[in-house]
Amino acid sequence: MRQKLVVGNWKMHGSTAQVRQLIEGVATGSADLKKVEIAVGPTLLHIGLAAELCASDAAGHLKLAAQNLFAEPAGAFTGEVSAPMLAEYGVNYVIVGHSERREIFAETDQVVAAKFKATQASGLIPILCVGESLAQREAGISAEVVLAQLNAVIEAAGIEALQSTVLAYEPLWAIGTGKTASKEHAQEIHRVLREHIAKSDTTVAKGIRILYGGSVNAANATELFSQADIDGGLVGGASLKVEEFVSICKSAD
Secondary structure: OOOOEEEEEOOOOOOHHHHHHHHHHHHHHOOOOOOOEEEEEOOHHHHHHHHHHHHOOOOOOEEEEEOOOEOOOOOOOOOOOEHHHHHHOOOOEEEEOOHHHHHHOOOOHHHHHHHHHHHHHOOOEEEEEEOOOHHHHHOOOHHHHHHHHHHHHHHHHOHHHHHHOEEEEOOHHHOOOOOOOOHHHHHHHHHHHHHHHHOOOHHHHHHOEEEEOOOOOOOOHHHHHOOOOOOEEEEOHHHHOHHHHHHHHHHHO
């Protein structure tokens, strides 16, 4: 059985005090949880502090996620951070292909694939995000869009690379809007992704965890996580509230 995973993506939020309060609060609130895996994703500036706090978690089950990286291991790339640097700080997961990176920073499928490969080359696990816009959903091409984004990575890295990957379906129209895909729509897209992978490798398809991201909160987490192909959540705004994030984690436990 696939272990549920809940990842908090804090985006560009947080101070040192807030990072400490969030991690210590989540560690305490989730100490008794046994089944769910939990990861927190602070800004790159706070990775060092977060790594120290996660390492001091008595329960020892908080993992660390980075929100971004650059595809090259080193070089004259002012302002960027590489996978080997993140690995030095004990990062476990790296979010790649998030819709905000694709939309705001114009990251193409090819850029996402390069970041994906760089993540795995340093022994880190990519959380590969795919998702469609509202216009694409209304046009009835949600499946085509997410499969094209997935295929770009498969073509670059191979189907076997998905063995050490987490997928995240995050419809653009549901991110930060308060709108959430119905459990039926979310399950349908998750099923499409898993079945597509199964055409190439059934073992990988059965094992890969696919998260839902898009205004996940304490009120909708249980019904989303109960779906057959939804293995947890990539949580945005709700992950900045200790009690709500812990409640979401409990829904996955």
